Amino acid sequence: MSLLGLHQPGASWLHRLPAAAKMLGLCLASIVVVALPGPWSGVGALLVALSLVVGSGTGLRVLFRTLRGLLLVVVLVAAYSAWQQGWARAVELTTDLVALVLLATVLTTTTPVDEVLDAVTRALGPLRRVGIDPERVGLAFALVLRAVPTTLDLARQTGDAARARGLERDPRARLVPLVIRSVAHARATGEALDARGIAD
Amino acid sequence: MSRLELRDVTVRLPTSDGDVPVLCSTTLTLTEQRIALVGANGSGKSTLARLLNGLVSATTGQVLVDGLDVAREGPAVRRRVAFCFTDPAAQLVMPTVVEDVALSLRRQHPDKAERRAAAVAVLGRFGLTELADRSVHALSGGQRQLLAIAGVLATDPDVLVADEPTTLLDLRNTRTIADLLFGLPQQLVLVTHDLDLALRCDRALLVDDGYVAADGPPVEVVGAYRSRA
Numbered sequence: 001m002s003l004l005g006l007h008q009p010g011a012s013w014l015h016r017l018p019a020a021a022k023m024l025g026l027c028l029a030s031i032v033v034v035a036l037p038g039p040w041s042g043v044g045a046l047l048v049a050l051s052l053v054v055g056s057g058t059g060l061r062v063l064f065r066t067l068r069g070l071l072l073v074v075v076l077v078a079a080y081s082a083w084q085q086g087w088a089r090a091v092e093l094t095t096d097l098v099a100l101v102l103l104a105t106v107l108t109t110t111t112p113v114d115e116v117l118d119a120v121t122r123a124l125g126p127l128r129r130v131g132i133d134p135e136r137v138g139l140a141f142a143l144v145l146r147a148v149p150t151t152l153d154l155a156r157q158t159g160d161a162a163r164a165r166g167l168e169r170d171p172r173a174r175l176v177p178l179v180i181r182s183v184a185h186a187r188a189t190g191e192a193l194d195a196r197g198i199a200d
Numbered sequence: 201m202s203r204l205e206l207r208d209v210t211v212r213l214p215t216s217d218g219d220v221p222v223l224c225s226t227t228l229t230l231t232e233q234r235i236a237l238v239g240a241n242g243s244g245k246s247t248l249a250r251l252l253n254g255l256v257s258a259t260t261g262q263v264l265v266d267g268l269d270v271a272r273e274g275p276a277v278r279r280r281v282a283f284c285f286t287d288p289a290a291q292l293v294m295p296t297v298v299e300d301v302a303l304s305l306r307r308q309h310p311d312k313a314e315r316r317a318a319a320v321a322v323l324g325r326f327g328l329t330e331l332a333d334r335s336v337h338a339l340s341g342g343q344r345q346l347l348a349i350a351g352v353l354a355t356d357p358d359v360l361v362a363d364e365p366t367t368l369l370d371l372r373n374t375r376t377i378a379d380l381l382f383g384l385p386q387q388l389v390l391v392t393h394d395l396d397l398a399l400r401c402d403r404a405l406l407v408d409d410g411y412v413a414a415d416g417p418p419v420e421v422v423g424a425y426r427s428r429a
Contacts, residue, residue, distance in 0.1 A: 009333050142303075189293065191255060193293065196278075196291075197279055198293075
């Protein structure tokens with residue numbers, strides 16, 4: 001099972017921290033990690049992120065299983081940047097990338113989506129005066145978080161379907177149905193929200 | 201029971217060959233507690249059901265729920281008429297069971313603790329208490345459909361429209377969901393291919409090629425459907 005986008009109930013200090021504080025922390029960390037140059041800042045961010053993962057009570061084995069899907073992207077980014085800009089840049093980019101994914105995972109595993117929705121709705125409350133509906137924006141946040149495991153699920157199903165037809169090496173047999181099913185799922189979700197009156 | 205009315209309703213949907221009628225000049229009044237809609241795939245029965253919640257708009261004619269025009273008073277109608285889809289996966293929006301039910305209750309219970317307590321109470325009514333903190337992705341098909349129904353009934357609507365809610369389920373889960381649906385105090389409009397379920401209703405309608413081809417006691421309507429198949 002993937003941890004991305006999934007809340008894991010627990011009692012760690014990270015679970016007890018308010019959702020707004022964690023979201024603000026993630027925003028600031030993202031800016032700092034990207035702004036600080038050099039490989040050492042990336043390595044430092046990665047160590048901090050790993051310590052937060054441990055602090056959240058998430059088992060490292062489960063975490064590595066979750067991040068396995070990211071491995072290909074990391075390897076490609078590292079290889080390309082090492083070839084184009086040298087090893088120092090490759091280390092900086094990959095450590096920054098993995099650190100930010102880990103920090104986002106800490107947020108989603110320690111925070112119920114309901115709390116994220118409440119925090120976004122509260123934070124955007126003043127924008128109601130200029131015609132922005134905070135509930136809708138909060139719901140959009142919740143749907144994005146939900147989209148991660150859903151899309152991974154769809155990717156696994158389309159991968160299985162491609163394998164069943166002996167097309168596991170054909171990227172079209174995996175990607176085209178995945179895109180079509182993702183769009184269909186998004187439309188169905190929109191319909192379901194309409195039917196439940198949540199978007200009214 | 202609520203009064204569900206279709207007044208000379210036609211629905212045309214756009215296709216690559218132009219607008220195609222999927223429901224034609226239909227006039228109906230539904231007041232029975234349990235109403236079955238049967239018919240072949242593509243006959244127009246799901247379109248008819250979707251009209252009642254405003255998911256589909258009438259091209260011409262009028263759809264009324266207790267006198268409320270669905271086209272003009274959609275939010276008020278949706279508070280009265282809940283809709284349950286065939287595939288619950290699309291209907292479950294939040295990551296965990298209790299959060300999904302709580303989403304339906306955000307308006308009634310702005311306070312988070314109250315909302316969670318109300319959601320847990322709803323789960324209790326549907327025998328889902330032990331699954332409260334489980335991921336919706338980790339549920340079986342039957343549990344997902346049960347949760348989808350709990351999610352839409354959390355706000356105590358007057359009517360439940362269920363579009364083939366048992367089609368994806370095995371025999372045991374079909375029985376569980378069917379017993380639940382037929383035990384509800386709400387008015388039920390059930391789109392189904394399961395003729396045993398249709399026979400348990402108070403009234404049945406056979407939809408064929410965009411028209412209501414038979415309307416009456418389920419035994420007669422199911423008989424008419426079988427004779428056409």
